Amino acid sequence: MNTPLLKVEDIHKRYGNEEVLRGVSFEVNRGETKVFIGPSGTGKSTLLRCVNQLTPPDKGQVFLEGTEVTHHKSDINRLRASIGFVFQDFNLFAHLTAMQNVSIGPSKVTRMHKEQAQARALAELERVGLGDKANAYPAQLSGGQQQRVSIARALAMDPKLILFDEPTSALDPELIGEVLEVMIELAREGMTMLCVTHEMGFARSVANEIIFMEHGVIVEQGPPQQMFTNPQHQRTGEFLRKISELYGETEK
Amino acid sequence: MLLKAALLNVELLLSLLAVGFVVGTIVAVLQVYGGRVLGVLAFVFEWVFRSIPPLVLLFLVYFGPERFGLSISRFLSATIALGLCSSGYQSQIFRGAIQSISSGQMMAARALGMSRTCAIASVILPQALRLSIPGWSNEFSGVMKDTTLAYVVGYNELLRSARAIMDRHYDAAMLSFLTVAIIFLVLTYTGNRALGWLEERTRIPGLQVAGWSEEGHS
Numbered sequence: 139m140n141t142p143l144l145k146v147e148d149i150h151k152r153y154g155n156e157e158v159l160r161g162v163s164f165e166v167n168r169g170e171t172k173v174f175i176g177p178s179g180t181g182k183s184t185l186l187r188c189v190n191q192l193t194p195p196d197k198g199q200v201f202l203e204g205t206e207v208t209h210h211k212s213d214i215n216r217l218r219a220s221i222g223f224v225f226q227d228f229n230l231f232a233h234l235t236a237m238q239n240v241s242i243g244p245s246k247v248t249r250m251h252k253e254q255a256q257a258r259a260l261a262e263l264e265r266v267g268l269g270d271k272a273n274a275y276p277a278q279l280s281g282g283q284q285q286r287v288s289i290a291r292a293l294a295m296d297p298k299l300i301l302f303d304e305p306t307s308a309l310d311p312e313l314i315g316e317v318l319e320v321m322i323e324l325a326r327e328g329m330t331m332l333c334v335t336h337e338m339g340f341a342r343s344v345a346n347e348i349i350f351m352e353h354g355v356i357v358e359q360g361p362p363q364q365m366f367t368n369p370q371h372q373r374t375g376e377f378l379r380k381i382s383e384l385y386g387e388t389e390k
Numbered sequence: 391m392l393l394k395a396a397l398l399n400v401e402l403l404l405s406l407l408a409v410g411f412v413v414g415t416i417v418a419v420l421q422v423y424g425g426r427v428l429g430v431l432a433f434v435f436e437w438v439f440r441s442i443p444p445l446v447l448l449f450l451v452y453f454g455p456e457r458f459g460l461s462i463s464r465f466l467s468a469t470i471a472l473g474l475c476s477s478g479y480q481s482q483i484f485r486g487a488i489q490s491i492s493s494g495q496m497m498a499a500r501a502l503g504m505s506r507t508c509a510i511a512s513v514i515l516p517q518a519l520r521l522s523i524p525g526w527s528n529e530f531s532g533v534m535k536d537t538t539l540a541y542v543v544g545y546n547e548l549l550r551s552a553r554a555i556m557d558r559h560y561d562a563a564m565l566s567f568l569t570v571a572i573i574f575l576v577l578t579y580t581g582n583r584a585l586g587w588l589e590e591r592t593r594i595p596g597l598q599v600a601g602w603s604e605e606g607h608s
Contacts, residue, residue, distance in 0.1 A: 233517045
């Protein structure tokens, strides 16, 4: 009843001599949006990849609805199918149209019938405002459009949660808004989301919690209001001020 | 008579290309994704079949089984020997294409829940094979000519037929060899045109090896 949707326990990850993650734990309940912030190189993206095992952690456990994702006998493909992942550089399949990019998951992974998968794909494309681009190839779409297709691709799998790895960092400033709009809409509809992002407008408007990481550990976490107005650690305050200035977005 | 023999070359060409394609694709995939053991095996395979001269391999495949009392048809021995040679070369064309695909493609496929095999089959290879067409048409022209090597095991292909004409009418020798040359010119041209058409047909915006070209030119 009270099991969190996602439970991450004591994740460690080392690349060579560098310990990127040094024991990170957190929980996510259904419908929550959590935003990870922190200087680059503090392991935020690695942490997201540890959640769906794209990067297996050296130590620590991840549980999705009580099922251990990190267990060596877990059916990782089935678990990944229920965890959406949105990449910084989109990674749309270059040889497929927008529609095929979205329908390939349902048709190849969950074995949905072709027509059904296509109908689903079209519905998801419409949801992100790209119904008219169904037959365009990735190279024919703007960065913002590509990222929206990749969100649709994740949505078509009926994910239990979606991980966003700096979804707007590769975008021209004028294209960021369209992607954030989709994400805000999703959060409001109750999608569970973990986002690595420095878009503080987004964090303020929909995040239940901001998690500040530095040097591979969580320094502080709390609701946006508290984190912005009354951070417990000096570093948190400094960092939030800096990125708020940098991104020029204080309110939304 | 020569045209009829040319059909035998085409037949051999198609079957050896098919062997080379299937084996070459498998070897390329194993070299990139096979892990240590399979990767080394694939490397050894490729090394062996790219090193042995096709003619030597042809003799080995044709005469080898005889030592054990087995007989192998001329066509089959040529298909196997030349097909394996070609697979070594084809594997390197495919490997280069596979490695040119960004690792994000595999990652995105795995993140959706696809198995590795499924990701290779439905994401990596469809892109890599498209990118391989230009390099592959080079290999195509090469093995087209190699089909005449089947001459040595007595396969009645084009060159052997021309040779037979020479034996009967010495005066017609030059004419028949020239005809052979012209038939190869035509075959190579036709084949390359067909591959160009295939490349055009399967082209996807944003997925090609072509360099920069001005809009409207190609």
